[in-house]
Each structure stands twice: as C-alpha cells, then as structure tokens.
Amino acid sequence: MTKVALLGAAGQIGTPLSLLLKTSPLVDELSLYDLVHAPGIAIDLNHIDTPAKVSGFLPENDGLKKALNGADLVVIPAGIARKPGMTRDDLFKTNAGVIRDLVTGVATVCPNAFVLIITNPVNSTLPIAVETLKKYYVFNPAKVFGVTTLDVIRASTFVAQALGEPQPQKFKVPVVGGHSGATILPLFSQSEPAVALSEDQRDAITYRVQFGGDEIVKAKAGAGSATTCMAYAGFRFVTSILKAVSGQSGIIEETYLYLPGIPGGKEIAAELGVDYFAVRVEFGAEGATKACPIEVLSAYEKEKLAIAVEELKGNVKKGIEFSAL
Ligand code: LMR
DSSP: OOEEETTTSSTTHHHHHHHHHHTTOOOEEEEESSSHHHHHHHHHHTSSSSOOEEEEEEEEHHHHHHHTTTEEEEEESSSSSOOEEEEEGGGGHHHHHHHHHHHHHHHHHHHTSSEEOOOOHHHHHHHHHHHHHHHOOOOOSEEEOOOOOOHHHHHHHHHHHHHHSGGGOOOOEEEEESSSSEEEEEEEGGGSSOOOOOOOHHHHHHHHHHEEEEEEEHTTTTSOOOHHHHHHHHHHHHHHHHHHHHTOOOOEEEEEEGGGGSTHHHHHHHTTTSSSEEEEEEEEEEEEEEEOOOOOOOOHHHHHHHHHHHHHHHHHHHHHHHHOO
C-alpha cells in the first residue's frame, strides 16, 4: 500500500498534480491538504474509476496531521507563485515559513516519508526542509529532494524544437545545478543522442532552459507561473521514485539534494564547494543510492558552472540562516 500526501493540493500546481496522482497505478491512497477546497477536490477525484482512494483535509481539526498520517511520500507545491517582474527569490519571505511549517508536520507525523519540494525558491526551500528535519533528528539524505525535473523536460523540449525534431522525449540532456535562472545548467555537450548545435543555438537554448519559467510568468500576465508543466514534471519525479521503491532497477533522475549524504555526493560537493546541487541520481527502494559525477564539461559549460555555484551558495546560505532563527 503506497500513500502519497500532496500539500498545497488546491493550488494551480496541486490540482493538476492531484489528477495525475489519482490516475497512477502506483498510488493506493492519496491525501490532499490545503488551506481551502481540499475536501471538495478529493470528492471530485473519487468519481474517477481508478483504484486510488482520495481524502482531503483543511487545517482545522488537525488536518495536516491526518493528511500526513502513514504517508510514504509527501510532495509539496504549497505557497505563492511569481508575478511578472519577480524572481523566485522574491517568494522567499512567504514560502520559507510555509515549508518550515509543513515539513515540521512531516518530521513529527511521517518522518520516514520521501519529501519532494516544488515550492519556490527551491534552491533555498530545500535547505529549509533539510534543516527542519535535522532539528527533529529525522533527516534522511536519500529521501529529501528539490524537484528540478521541469528543467530536464524543458531541455528536451527546447532542443527538439530548435532542431525541428517531433519527438522531444528522445533527447536526454542532463541538467545540473539549481532551479532558478543562472543556477540551472543544461549540459548539451552530454546530450543523448548527441546534438550538433551552433554556438548561437547552444546559447539560445541554454538561456531558454534557464529562464523558461519567466516566459510563462510573463505570458500569464499576473495570473501566476508554470502550473501544468510543473505538475507533469512533479508527477514524473514521483513516478520514478515509486517505481524504484517497488523494486524497478535502473531509475535515474536529476534532482536537487544534499549531496554529502549519499554515495558519490561528498566528492561532488567537495569539488564544487557547495553541498546542495542537482545532479543525476540513481534511485533504489530506499531512495537515492548514488550521485552521478558531472562528467567532462565543455569550456562554455565550465564557465556557466562557476556562475551557477556562486549564485547557489547564496541561496543555500539564505535557507540555512532562516532555519537558524
Ligand atoms: C518554473 O520553472 O517554471 C517554476 O519554477 C515557476 C517559476 O516561478 O518560474
């Protein structure tokens, strides 16, 4: 029996993500939590003819505890989204406290659950989640991740568009770093299959992957940021973890995580000079089993990597300092 808890289920990412989770054969129980509407969404989803049983909770009557009770995996898109002119970092003031409070619930109710953070700024909210779990002595580095799957999906999509290829999913482009602007680093030199990009194409697609979120924020003109593609990305990551948990081998996804805690991660963190970084990660039944080395970079990527690391250091520090207050 696998129970997934979705915190922030009534939001614009949470609602489509709840639908995708309800359709998953890997989910037996789905509990939805939000400040409003979660019980109604649960009833709505329960009319769908798939086996997962959905329940919905509001903060009243210990709703968070009830939603988290027995959860194997907790996915969190809760919080506010960007408006035009805002960076992800501008969300910190509101969303930092949201993550601290929700993850405190996880630490006390389902400390062994996987924790997947979608809430921005992920570069800082993941360190907050980790510090919160550490305070309760329940941090397991193999199970706590920032979701960067959308960056990987964008890299496949945008490179396919640039090359006029109809099947974006055939391109596997590693994307390392963090999840905002210059911290996102797609490694087109390591694409499988290999892609021959002109320098102009490489620069344009790299920029588009780094700032793809802004494209949507601008187009939505004040109504928010990425929602459906983020729900799709979150679902892909949840699915990969649940497949690994169910015993499937060969599961690899990029994710932003506390590197020193998993095999292979300490060396990468030491080399980069930062403990939190998205890399390709292998998953097994108990979570992350190996952080894959970043491999040989082109001169262009090396330059971008140095910029990503510098920016990330500040984002991580901000999250850790918030947690120390
Ligand atoms: C994205 O990458 O689209 C999301 O992180 C939302 C945002 O604020 O850009």
